[in-house]
């Protein structure tokens with residue numbers, strides 16, 4: 001890209017810093033959100049993406065299970081939760097029902113089970129321990145990426161254990177890593193307004209710190225496109241970056257688009273595609289120490305996720321197979337993709353698909369799995 005265009009976009013200094021390996025600061029972050037030239041921003045983000053990963057675009061063969069949507073919290077953006085068992089739409093799977101979700105995929109070479117839940121006030125810790133043990137009995141080879149830091153904090157308070165004790169108990173039962181959900185926006189102003197009754201940013205980050213010390217890897221998310229400011233987005237990224245400097249345990253940063261249907265923030269519009277591309281590009285540039293930036297295709301929509309592969313993104317999550325949280329909030333993306341479909345959409349976008357496991361070990365390409373009748 002011509003230097004004059006980068007100058008006109010207010011991005012020349014940032015591009016030069018990155019070229020020289022100098023870390024971006026908060027003011028640079030604000031400029032990434034202020035520049036009118038989205039394509040210039042994308043060009044710089046793509047340069048950083050290709051330095052790290054070339055054309056490779058990662059995905060995994062996973063299944064999501066949301067074992068209960070009963071939740072005592074009242075996040076305004078949430079369309080998934082129901083306050084009490086018995087409320088319309090509330091559900092809690094029995095252990096057998098949850099295990100059946102995995103048994104039903106016995107013919108699939110899955111590498112990951114991803115579990116997130118509501119904060120159920122009445123389930124015993126043994127429910128979660130047995131859930132994990134059962135998954136491992138059914139598929140000892142599968143990686144269990146389960147329970148957000150918000151859930152871990154809730155368990156600790158409910159069962160009167162420390163956060164570390166909860167993590168150790170769950171690891172003993174088979175937990176392999178933590179997903180990044182629950183981060184929302186770290187700024188207290190926003191948390192007070194949209195998710196005042198779940199764990200705060202410091203505890204979220206502290207739980208990831210402990211998990212990393214105990215040898216687990218995790219991801220970190222950011223819910224964008226609602227009431228947060230550019231300053232609060234940058235602050236969020238800098239807090240994640242600071243913890244990563246300490247531990248190195250985050251594998252991916254995952255911006256999550258706010259979806260407004262069926263929740264208490266339904267008067268707000270969903271974020272635009274251009275905002276989605278900008279957030280992913282800014283994340284790639286600010287988070288110099290987190291290896292992967294993921295576009296969760298369920299949340300962004302497939303076409304925007306494909307475009308994001310030229311705006312800093314190198315990972316598209318996975319096959320997913322069943323998803324309630326975003327679809328209850330109005331997502332119109334499919335609920336499931338086959339590995340072949342993911343490979344195809346990555347190739348159509350001009351990138352090279354690479355199947356990975358949860359820890360980013362590369363899985364050699366295999367013959368397509370036929371759907372069961």
Ligand code: SF4
Pocket residue numbers: 071072073074075078079080081117118119150195198
């Ligand atoms: S986002 Fe999570 S913690 Fe908040 S209400 Fe929904 S399920 Fe509960």
